[in-house]
Amino acid sequence: MPLSIISDKNKRKEHEVLEDLCTKIDSNKSTIFNSGAGSGKTYALIESLKHIINKHGKRLKEHNQKIICITYTNVATKEVKGRLGHSDLVLVSTIHERIWDLIKTHKKELVKIHKSKLEDEIQNIENAFVSDDVYTVYNSLSKDKKVEFLKLADDKKDLFYLHYSDKSKDFKEALVDFDVYPNILKNVSNFKKIISSIYKKENYQHCIEKIDSLSEDYTEVIYNSSYNRDQLHRMRISHDTLLEYGLSIIEGYDLLKQIVIDKYPYILIDEYQDTSELVITVMKHLFEHSKKIKHDFFIAYYGDTAQNIYSSGVGRNLTSIHKDLEIVDKEFNRRSYQEVVTVINTIRNDNITQSSIFEDCTGGSVAFYTGQRESTDKFINKHISEWGINAQNKLHCLFLTNKAVAAYSGFSNIYGKFSNAGYYRKYFDQLNTDLLSEDTSKLGEIPNLLFRILDFRDKLNNQYTQISHILSPNIYKGMNVSDLRSLLSDLNSINGTSLFTYVDSMLKKYSGTKCNRLKEILSATLDLKDYSLIGFKNHLLFLLYPNLKDEDQNAAVENIDNLLNIELSEYEKWHRFILNQQNDKVVYHTYHSTKGREFNNVIIIMENAFGRTRAYFDFFFLNRHTLGELSDNDLTKIEEVKNLLYVSCSRAIKNLRVLYLDDVSTFTEGIENIFGEIKIFKN
């Protein structure tokens, strides 16, 4: 078994790194712990927590103090809690949960900060009115005319929103009353911005008045972690604004700083590279205040700048915001064969150069191919046989977009019909969350409904399903064996080959039975107002096509019919994808979604473009040698691509292949320097 032998020397060296870290903890020297991909960062984090508990736990308990551990995601919170085991001394959570917990009791201060945010926003709007070309037409009106205009805008509020999404021509017709102001309707998108800004400003002003008069509902700021939108005029704030307020309150109140420092003398932050600059600034303030008042306080940042793939994260800027930190680097790799380690070292090309901790670390393979898009399948198949891929030794294939992942995972029709729906044409960025979230509570309303139907069907078809997973206790309470048999036989007679025929069968069962238990089970799954086929379709139509116009009715109905007529076998694939239970030997992911994971065999499908950026990977390979000649903007771009390439390549334990779908002849050097000889894949 390769990757199993560690020499005494390496064991000692690895141990020394951890000891080094513990020394920093014991002497309260705040530290950055840099550790590349696969080096055991989470292990080090857990060991640090254990060290603090063992060595300083007694003291903490006596002073009623706690350790704070911040993770980037809820999934990571769960993992840390699981690996650490229960401890009263450690608070593990995401930054948002922790900050809200710390500041939510300071209601008055928060409202004060909120009011000043509203004032700032009003100022921003007013500044834009002066400086932004969008508002020129409005600005050229006389003072009196402006007053008159505002009055008209108020009167037409309902009409404005009713026709907001109309085509320009229709919109102009609907709001023709504004035509008395010359040129105002000439550019519809500018007009919309003007009116929206006016409404926004009025809302904010109104809110400030309510706050000042201490009106009910305006005495506290509301944060709801499942609703990420600012509605400042309703006292509601988004995730980002929460962090902003957290920073404001920490900056403004020294007493709060001291309370945090004294109550939580150890703060450990996981994945620091993805953490917002606002949070780092909060930590800096705490750090500096602790020095000022000479109280013991320790902060540690665990992470890796090369794995910063979200632009909102602090990345390399950590050290320029929070200065005077000690640094501990871990340069062993515990994940991959040396062949892979060598490649990922070249990609990151910085002061972190990993080597495998294992003696028996050779035997992996890396290769870079170019090929036609049409031969992607053949490329994958070639490696299925070459690497002996089967259900136990899977192949993981990485694509840039969810669209491609959906297609290769076998549910392109479902993805296509949803992306075609009116709602997702408008809220394009909502599609992937609504349709593909592994956390089913985040699925959109319709995807969630379809998911429940498939879950219901799946459980019925699986003979190992426990009764309690289909029937809730209050349903099977008081039932005898004969009742149960007949109920199950009723349920099992529901069938269909497409979603349409299956739902039809469910609904017929519902209306055709007098059994209340059966009705209850079906309504728990479907949760409709109207249990008819028309009712079901209208429900879909209503949610997938809000504010539907008569002339678009036919196309909408057709798209919904198409969605429902997709075979159940395709829906099953989608269902398994959501549950992360693909039983196929090949599993498809987006590059981004593989963060933190590791796979034996990895194929990365790559091309020039990504999203709006047409020159993405080609730009990186072409320019990675000439960084000195690039603008700051280009350097940021190079770093972004580099990090994404680093994250995706470092997922591989043993075998790594890249298939590049565009012509690479103009940037071969940039590729060969990392991956060696460029091979050509011909079917």
Added chain:
DNA sequence: ACCCTATTGATTTTT
């Protein structure tokens, strides 16, 4: 020929 506006199509991920 040029300028301005309307329409269209497209990334990833977290809280």
Added chain:
DNA sequence: TCAATAGGGT
């Protein structure tokens, strides 16, 4: 939301 492109007017 944003950039690229299509379209319309002068």
